[in-house]
Amino acid sequence: MKNHNLEFECTGLEHGGRFPVENTGRGEDISPEFVIKNLSAHAVTLMITLEDLSHPIKDFTHWVIWNIPAADKIGKAIPAGRxxxxxxxxxxxxxYGFHRYAGPKPPKGKKHQYRFTVYALDCRLDLKASSFKRKVLRKARTHIIQQGSICGYFE
Known part of the structure; x- marks a missing residue:
């Protein structure tokens, strides 16, 4: 049951493709919709991270959200807030967004790679909103039953 591949679509972003402007810091800076294709019946919650793979700080975190109720769809434009x-x-x-989605916004003239990862967990995580991605992943590690990623770029 552990670590089966999670298949999902991120509306407007093909794997390896360019981020839609509305999902970037140069557009509306809103989170995209996620459509989960093969969610395990054992999933209780979902967690999403957005990382800048080209940033000088390795896998720089743009967004981390957890305890999303397990569902086949997560709507776009998740509001800011703890x-x-x-x-x-x-x-x-x-x-990067401090309790909100913060989409791609690389320096002008630079092309950066970004990765959304969606995790399905078998529980809720009891963590404060002041937690960073590393702490969240450490706490989630033994509860991840599926995960999948989509990469894209923006310049």
Missing amino acids: TIPSLQGAVQGIG
Whole structure:
């Protein structure tokens, strides 16, 4: 049951393709919609990270959100905030956006690679919103039953 590949679509972003402007810091800077294809019946919550793979700081975190109720779809434009009432108290931790989605915005003239990773967990995580990605992943490690990634670029 552990670590089976999670298949998902990120609306407007093909794997290896260019980020839609609306999902970047040069556009509306809103999170995209996620459509989960093969979610395990054992999944209780979902967690999402967005990382800049080209940043000088290895896998620089743009966004980390956890305790999203397990579902086949996560709507776009998740609002800013430590906890998200519309997602049954999902928690946004510390990333580039400080408790919110912060889309790609590399320096002008530079092309950066980004990666969304969606994790399916068998529980809720009891962590404060002041947590960074590293702490969240450490706490989640033994509870991840599926994960998958989509990469894209923006310049």
